[in-house]
Amino acid sequence: MTTGTPVIEVKNLTKRYRDTLAVDDVSFTIEKDTIYGLLGRNGAGKTTVMSILTAQNFATRGDVRVFGMDPYENAKALSRMCFVRESQKYPDDALPRHAFETARLFFPNWDQELADRLIAEFQLPLKRRIKKLSRGQLSAVGVIIGLASRAEITFFDEPYLGLDAVARQIFYDRLLEDYAEHPRTVILSSHLIDEVSNLIERVLVIDRGRIVMDESTEAVRDRAANIVGDSAAVDAFVAGREVLHRESLGHVSSVTVLGALTADDRARLAAAGLDVAPVSLQQLIVRSTQHSAETAGAASATASATTDLDEGALR
Incomplete structure (x- = not known):
């Protein structure tokens, strides 16, 4: 605005x-x-x-x-x-x-x-x-x-x-x-x-x-964060949040989530042994455009599938 x-x-x-x-x-x-x-x-x-x-x-x-x-x-x-x-x-x-x-x-x-x-x-x-x-x-x-x-x-x-x-x-x-x-x-x-x-x-x-x-x-600088640590703990924390990007290696995951972290969020992260890393402006824009492309692709696939179903129903 x-x-x-x-x-x-x-x-x-x-x-x-x-x-x-x-x-x-x-x-x-x-x-x-x-x-x-x-x-x-x-x-x-x-x-x-x-x-x-x-x-x-x-x-x-x-x-x-x-x-x-x-x-x-x-x-x-x-x-x-x-x-x-x-x-x-x-x-x-x-x-x-x-x-x-x-x-x-x-x-x-x-x-x-x-x-x-x-x-x-x-x-x-x-x-x-x-x-x-x-x-x-x-x-x-x-x-x-x-x-x-x-x-x-x-x-x-x-x-x-x-x-x-x-x-x-x-x-x-x-x-x-x-x-x-x-x-x-x-x-x-x-x-x-x-x-x-x-x-x-x-x-x-x-x-x-x-x-x-x-x-x-x-x-923008406060718009996202990287959550890093044990995959199960990371998944539990990011559940219900908008995920921009995810990388995993073995049992360790790094997930970029959208949205500012509250004091309660940071307390939960500390209790779970998870690290928080800032997201640079470049990372955020790259992740956001990738996420936008993936969302658009999913929407296009859904629309295509719906069209196929509709056409099937008309046959």
């Missing part, structure tokens, strides 16, 4: 590519001055959603409002957003400075001093053609534009995949530093969930085109 000022409102958004349902009737809001993690597996629909929000793609149906406006061909909305994506294309003869000069003209809040600082930190060769840059250097171009633009809404669609661990940490550190001084809305798409978990304030998880989680990061 969101309580802040929404800058993006999405209602019943659907996108279909021929036989593929990329986005399936999703609704959500994005609040002002918040860092979001738009998380999910490759092909889950993340890029499609961001492309529609930034008017680079069309919805099959549904309603999108950015700053209360339809973003399509709307300069008032589009000039307040920056969309940085890994697959960004540039003219063949373009140099990095050309990209930055163009960005400075387009984004009214552009900060050249910040751009220069980032160029130095990422050791970006300004006189080399963009098409000759390494993948990491190309990623740095996008990251610099995304940060220095200081747009009111900035989308980062995994543009930092080419960066090594040191360069990614520079990106994370500068994002947090600049966000603290110049708050804005940031939507960060990533599969490196544990790396970005300390950055994001709210989690949006999309799985097979549907939103399966929309919560504050703080609430």
Whole structure:
């Protein structure tokens, strides 16, 4: 449940590519001055959603409002957003400075001093053609534009995949530093969930085109736990709880259960000799999407069996 000022409102958004349902009737809001993690597996629909929000793609149906406006061909909305994506294309003869000069003209809040600082930190060769840059250097171009633009809404669609661990940490550190001084809305798409978990304030998880989680990061951290110990004792404790994942080796089981543990729960666990381990954000999202897929598969199988029974009854 969101309580802040929404800058993006999405209602019943659907996108279909021929036989593929990329986005399936999703609704959500994005609040002002918040860092979001738009998380999910490759092909889950993340890029499609961001492309529609930034008017680079069309919805099959549904309603999108950015700053209360339809973003399509709307300069008032589009000039307040920056969309940085890994697959960004540039003219063949373009140099990095050309990209930055163009960005400075387009984004009214552009900060050249910040751009220069980032160029130095990422050791970006300004006189080399963009098409000759390494993948990491190309990623740095996008990251610099995304940060220095200081747009009111900035989308980062995994543009930092080419960066090594040191360069990614520079990106994370500068994002947090600049966000603290110049708050804005940031939507960060990533599969490196544990790396970005300390950055994001709210989690949006999309799985097979549907939103399966929309919560504050703080609430998500307390949403599940790993119970480890003797299989019989673990089974007794988790009976009646929603199980996201189970692993067993011999007489020892590790079970991920959904739901916060109460003081009484923890007392029971201690009395039973069971250990409790925290679930990382990445583990929780992986387990949740696996669980969602298994539930959907079971529902599909049930529906198929019911259809077969119905057809049998009609014969």
